[in-house]
Amino acid sequence: MSTEPLTRQTRTDPEPQEAARRVLAASERDLQRLVLDMHDGPVQYLFAAVSQLQTAASRLRPNSESRRRVRRGLRLLEQALQEIRDLIGGLRPPGFERRPVAELIEGLAVQHETMTGQAIEIAIEPDVGDCALAAKIALYRIVQEALANGYRHGRASRQRLELRRTGPALELTVSDDGRGFDAKRVLLAEQEVGVEGGHFGLRGIQDRVAVLAGTFAVESAPGRGTKLTVTVPCT
Numbered sequence: 001m002s003t004e005p006l007t008r009q010t011r012t013d014p015e016p017q018e019a020a021r022r023v024l025a026a027s028e029r030d031l032q033r034l035v036l037d038m039h040d041g042p043v044q045y046l047f048a049a050v051s052q053l054q055t056a057a058s059r060l061r062p063n064s065e066s067r068r069r070v071r072r073g074l075r076l077l078e079q080a081l082q083e084i085r086d087l088i089g090g091l092r093p094p095g096f097e098r099r100p101v102a103e104l105i106e107g108l109a110v111q112h113e114t115m116t117g118q119a120i121e122i123a124i125e126p127d128v129g130d131c132a133l134a135a136k137i138a139l140y141r142i143v144q145e146a147l148a149n150g151y152r153h154g155r156a157s158r159q160r161l162e163l164r165r166t167g168p169a170l171e172l173t174v175s176d177d178g179r180g181f182d183a184k185r186v187l188l189a190e191q192e193v194g195v196e197g198g199h200f201g202l203r204g205i206q207d208r209v210a211v212l213a214g215t216f217a218v219e220s221a222p223g224r225g226t227k228l229t230v231t232v233p234c235t
């Protein structure tokens with residue numbers, strides 16, 4: 001029998017909240033890796049294809065059917081490139097570590113206005129302070145999704161974004177006067193199908209909020225606009 005003293009292996013489990021925060025920051029890193037991969041891979045191939053086809057088109061007989069077809073193909077490739085560029089632009093980190101939360105969110109709303117031509121009423125309290133990285137990332141991605149939903153699905157004529165401090169948390173409201181939807185039915189359906197159903201947006205918002213122990217509410221009804229309210233601890 002061994003006489004060696006038994007050593008007890010103790011492991012200090014990380015605080016669940018702490019672990020979840022790290023997961024959030026890590027998923028943002030994965031996203032940025034994906035952005036880089038898209039930029040360095042498919043985008044470069046598409047650029048090269050556009051340039052090859054431009055040369056080929058210039059050598060084809062003017063007004064020939066072949067030249068028309070190559071030009072049509074070129075326009076489609078250019079459209080694909082533009083769409084990928086817009087997507088990459090929206091995913092790129094806006095300086096999470098460096099910029100305070102209010103500035104990040106305001107910048108995002110202005111960017112959304114520029115991209116969509118849709119005016120947003122922005123009401124951000126002057127002294128909301130700043131949050132830890134995970135909360136900032138969560139709030140930013142939530143605003144991005146909520147504004148996109150209002151524009152894509154709501155076809156709203158007005159969108160409004162509010163940010164205010166309520167004690168140790170920030171309360172964010174994104175609302176629109178658009179078509180609205182049956183929120184109860186959609187949330188229930190998303191719960192059942194999970195991410196395999198093809199709609200990630202509202203599910204993702206709820207997950208981000210849950211990880212940070214915040215709150216989530218959506219008020220909407222067909223024809224009556226939509227109002228999303230989340231609170232996220234922000235210290």
Ligand SMILES: Nc1ncnc2c1ncn2[C@@H]1O[C@H](COP(=O)(O)OP(=O)(O)OP(=O)(O)O)[C@@H](O)[C@H]1O
Binds near residue numbers: 178180181190198199
């Ligand atoms: N502001 C809104 N106005 C009207 N309908 C909305 C609004 N937000 C969400 N919806 C409805 O709820 C559904 C679910 O939204 P969700 O963001 O979860 O998924 P999605 O936008 O369809 O897809 P994804 O976000 O994954 O690209 C939408 O398809 C739409 O019918």
Ligand SMILES: [Mg+2]
Binds near residue numbers: 145149200
């Ligand atoms: Mg969505």
